Amino acid sequence: MHSLSRRIGDFQIVGRNFGRLLICGLLMLPLFASAAADPGFEKWKKEFRQQAMKEGITAETFDRAFKGIDSPDQWVLDKASYQPEFKAPAWQYFDNRITKYAVQRGKAKKRELKPWLDKIEKRFGVNPNILLAIWSMESSFGAILDNKTVMRSVVRSLATLAYADPKRKKFGTSQLLAALKILQSGDIDESHLTGSWAGAMGHTQFIPTSYQAYAVDMDGDGKRDIWNSIPDALGTAASLLHENGWRTGETWGYEVEIPENKLPAGKLKISEWEKLGVKRVRGREFPRKDDVAELKVPAGRGGPAFLVLKNFYVIKRYNNSDRYALAVGILADQIGGAPPLVEDWKRPFTRLDxxxxxxxxxxxxxxxxxxxxxxxxxxxxxxxxxxxxxxxxxxxxxxxxxxxxxxxxxxx
Known part of the structure; x- marks a missing residue:
């Protein structure tokens, strides 16, 4: 309706023709409204309402959540069906995430939020630099939350997947039920229950079921608000890592130098890796020789190499990707004051900053x-x-x- 009125306003028509156009436009408005609704979606919504009520969702919560939602979101379906033309090479993935600005902002946020970060570390035992790196990776320190193009109604996005995406129907349904329970709990209202096309929410991008499992009220206001409370968001990320076995006081891994000879796959004690010729960069010693580690060379030989430890795999519980966990670890180290990697990523060109x-x-x-x-x-x-x-x-x-x-x- 808003776009139609703007279009009428743009026509420079006078006299009788304008009156005819206006009358025709007004007569057509109900047609536009009915065309926007999806009868199949309405049928699905009625059936899902019954399912939700069996799961403990009240009629009031459901009707409030779905008010004004009468069709799936095509943008969500487009995102769900998007297939990248190529897998990003290692240099592109890491260059786009471990940036000068990400490190600078991480350090600034560390100073700004020190009292809260100290409280979170005391409660969960997770290194604050790791939490800051996750926050950077997930939402660019919250900047993405202001982007209304990508942050949309979680209810509509997940309803779209549950109704119109066969591959994600089960995911959409389970996450939508969890989202309705979050709404019913009072932690957030429907106007602020926003997230990505797949329902990832807040500063640290939690899907609804993960939110239910790990969300905490860190600031003590009675709500677990990862959308508006940075302490709650970072505390929730720390809660996830803690519950999945984070080892307090230990790192995620080390950059290493590797010999030219072939090395075994799998996990070995660091002392065993040393016997095979693997050394920590800059001539530094490994603090715990009995730690079990695995060798990772994400860009192949000639690029950076890492021995990764238990905490690396805990980070992967956040996002099950080696690249993600490495980027979080490397960025966290640099926020903490570590220099850039000794071995740079292999690029077939001269890098730009x-x-x-x-x-x-x-x-x-x-x-x-x-x-x-x-x-x-x-x-x-x-x-x-x-x-x-x-x-x-x-x-x-x-x-x-x-x-x-x-x-x-x-x-x-």
Whole structure:
């Protein structure tokens, strides 16, 4: 209705023709409203209402949660069906997450939130740097929560998956029931129950069932509010790690140097790795030689290598990805004051720093090759824009955010 009224306002029509247009528009409004509703969705909603009530959801809670929701969200379905054209190479994944600004903001947040971080560490035993790194990875220290394009109604998003996505029907249904229970608990109201297309919520992006299992009221206001309370959000992340076996006072892993000879797969004591020629970088000693560790070389030989410990696998309970756990660990170390990795990621080009990537994105946007965020993160949209630019100027198509491409953009 809002868009229709704007379109009528844009027409410069006078006299009788305007009156006819206005009358026709008013007569058509009910048709627009009915077209927006999905009869199949309405039928599903009635059936799901009965299921929810059997699970202890009150009619009042359900009706309040679904007020105004009469169709699935196509944006959610588009996100659910999106298949990346290529798996991001290691350098791209880590360059986009372990940035100068992420480290700087992590250090600033550490100073700002020290009293709360101390309380959380005392209660759960989790290193604050790890929590800050997770917060950066999950929501860019909460910045994503202000993006109304990607943060939408959790109820509608999960209802969309439960109703219209066969692959995620079971997930959508279970998470939607959990979301309704969160709403019914009073921890958050329906207008603020927002999340990603898959229902990940708040500063630390918890899906509803994980929220139910681990959420804590850290600030003592009677609500477990991971959307508006940073102490609650970081405390909830610490709760998850603690409950999954976090080892207080121990690290997640070490950057190491490896010999040229073949090394075994699997887990060995650090003392055994040392006998095979694996050394900690910068000539440092391992503090506990009996710790069991596994060797990870995410970019293959020639790139950084790591011996990872128990806490690495606890981080994976947050997100079951080696790259994710490594990025959290590396970023946490740098927030804590550690220098960058000794061995850099293998890249087939000359690297740009984050400010230069932002300049590259800006110039691509000015020339019409990029329409994404100017965020200094060279994701798939930036690489597509680079490829289009390279094609337009007749150079070899590579798609890398390189100094060579930036220099060419500056000249053009």
């Amino acid at each position: 984050q400010d230069e990537v932002m300049e590259l994105q800006t110039k691509l946007k000015e020339k019409g090759f990029y329409d994404g965020e100017i965020d200094g993160k060279a994701g798939s949209g930036t690489r597509k824009g680079i490829l289009q630019f390279e094609e337009s100027v007749g150079v070899e198509l590579q798609g890398f955010p390189s100094k060579e491409v930036l220099e060419l953009l500056r000249k053009k």
